[in-house]
Amino acid sequence: MSPMRSGAALMMIAVAILIAACGGTDASGSAADTASTMRLHAHRTKFQPIYQSKQGSRPGDAFVASSEIAGGGHKEAYCVFSPRRRTSWCAVTVVLPRGQVTAEGVFTNAPRAAGEIAVLSGSGAFEGARGTLRTTGVAAADESITVRLL
Amino acid sequence: MSPRRPVLRVVAATVAAAVVTACGTTDSSKSGARSDGAGPRTLRWDVPAPGRPGIDGNFQPIFHGRTPFLPGDSYIVWNNLPGGSHEHIFCVIARQTPRRTFWCTRTYVTRSGQIVAAGDEQPTGTLPVVGGTGAYAGVRGTATDHLGRHGGPITIRVR
Numbered sequence: 001m002s003p004m005r006s007g008a009a010l011m012m013i014a015v016a017i018l019i020a021a022c023g024g025t026d027a028s029g030s031a032a033d034t035a036s037t038m039r040l041h042a043h044r045t046k047f048q049p050i051y052q053s054k055q056g057s058r059p060g061d062a063f064v065a066s067s068e069i070a071g072g073g074h075k076e077a078y079c080v081f082s083p084r085r086r087t088s089w090c091a092v093t094v095v096l097p098r099g100q101v102t103a104e105g106v107f108t109n110a111p112r113a114a115g116e117i118a119v120l121s122g123s124g125a126f127e128g129a130r131g132t133l134r135t136t137g138v139a140a141a142d143e144s145i146t147v148r149l150l
Numbered sequence: 151m152s153p154r155r156p157v158l159r160v161v162a163a164t165v166a167a168a169v170v171t172a173c174g175t176t177d178s179s180k181s182g183a184r185s186d187g188a189g190p191r192t193l194r195w196d197v198p199a200p201g202r203p204g205i206d207g208n209f210q211p212i213f214h215g216r217t218p219f220l221p222g223d224s225y226i227v228w229n230n231l232p233g234g235s236h237e238h239i240f241c242v243i244a245r246q247t248p249r250r251t252f253w254c255t256r257t258y259v260t261r262s263g264q265i266v267a268a269g270d271e272q273p274t275g276t277l278p279v280v281g282g283t284g285a286y287a288g289v290r291g292t293a294t295d296h297l298g299r300h301g302g303p304i305t306i307r308v309r
Contacts, residue, residue: 059210060225080212080240081226082228082238083204083226083227083228084236087228089255103281104255104266105264105266105283106238116284117264118266118280121281130288131288132287
């Protein structure tokens with residue numbers, strides 16, 4: 001075999017090794033398979049206050065907000081107002097045709113509740129997902145949501 | 151030296167460089183902000199005794215009857231932590247007997263991002279860390295909170 005042919009053969013082996021090596025890294029993390037960013041638009045359809053105080057939006061007050069997602073799916077948010085000024089804790093679930101993503105965390109601009117919270121996990125195509133969910137306001141009439149999966 | 155040796159060396163060097171480059175890139179895109187190349191990380195706050203209610207923290211009961219802390223009741227707590235961070239705890243009481251079961255979620259808000267822990271509040275004070283944002287996006291680990299009337303330590307271990 002000439003040195004040229006031998007070099008070409010070795011290069012093919014090298015490419016195969018490269019693919020195999022990186023493929024092995026991919027397989028080690030299931031969430032990596034779904035690495036992506038989803039940009040969604042939600043329109044609020046229901047807002048249910050769960051108020052203990054007469055004024056509303058006071059510490060201990062809560063609400064559930066439901067929204068329809070453009071293109072299919074819906075989003076549910078449950079939030080409780082913290083005793084800290086302008087702060088609320090929220091759990092948000094985005095239900096899409098391919099599965100669910102659940103996020104949880106604190107917003108420090110209540111009652112608007114805009115910002116970034118942690119994606120804890122998911123189901124279906126999002127099983128084992130980790131990442132972040134950014135919203136322009138969990139209880140807003142129109143909301144932009146960006147889900148970033150690692 | 152045979153003509154094959156230089157070819158072999160070049161190919162081997164190319165493969166090694168390509169594997170390192172390609173796999174390094176994949177790693178950093180997967181880990182995103184969470185790794186910082188740091189691996190396991192420990193955060194610890196030594197929290198002093200609670201200060202003035204409403205200034206340094208507060209406890210807000212969400213009780214449904216005259217008797218407090220019944221199953222179905224809940225509460226939300228806020229504590230300022232040293233260094234400008236703060237902690238929020240939201241708990242729902244599942245049962246009091248024969249064994250206390252409080253389902254709780256704790257969120258630690260730091261300058262670098264949030265860390266979320268959730269689960270059954272045990273006497274050990276340890277809950278699993280289930281996620282985070284910013285520098286803590288995608289983290290897993292444990293959060294141990296021993297805050298009492300006289301303050302105490304909070305230790306978070308994540309990777």
